[in-house]
Amino acid sequence: AQKITQTQPGMFVQEKEAVTLDCTYDTSDPSYGLFWYKQPSSGEMIFLIYQGSYDQQNATEGRYSLNFQKARKSANLVISASQLGDSAMYFCAMREVGSSASKIIFGSGTRLSIRP
């Protein structure tokens, strides 16, 4: 069965510093996708970045990058040059590619707080 684990309930980071949010996963499916979503205090879910299990390179989207270590089954999110607006909950998620649109499961989240 698929599982997502986020071991950091909360983190405090100084503005402009880089931050790494941890995510490990477990699946027996060789084909899967990994996602990160951001949930600010307003409550909406915002897609940040995607990594496919067969992608050769780590995904990057602006200040976001995904440190994908397949052998260790980890998919950490790295935010460079953090900003006050980065303060939010961050969720790691995974889909096993058994069908074209199977469900995505989420981790428990990490609450990131950026200090000015």
Next chain:
Amino acid sequence: NAGVMQNPRHLVRRRGQEARLRCSPMKGHSHVYWYRQLPEEGLKFMVYLQKENIIDESGMPKERFSAEFPKEGPSILRIQQVVRGDSAAYFCASSPLGTSGTGANVLTFGAGSRLTVL
């Protein structure tokens, strides 16, 4: 190009009443997913639907909860005889039809419906 529309945004019900939450997916999306989020917790999968079909309801409680996605109109998540433990944020997400099995099928979320049971 409107995103995923959920309504109502906030709903208050007394114990024993019914709650109906509606979700209109993004234009061109025919896959709908419902998730529940308790305070300070992650999103728990409830059900995945396509038009007129329930594909995966493995996360739905066995009683009182039902979901539909009719040929016309929004998807509905229905909770009968609500109890205080049903108080949560309910998120709907959609994805497009015909996406290949690459996994890069990003879910677009609505703003959520927050149910409070008194």
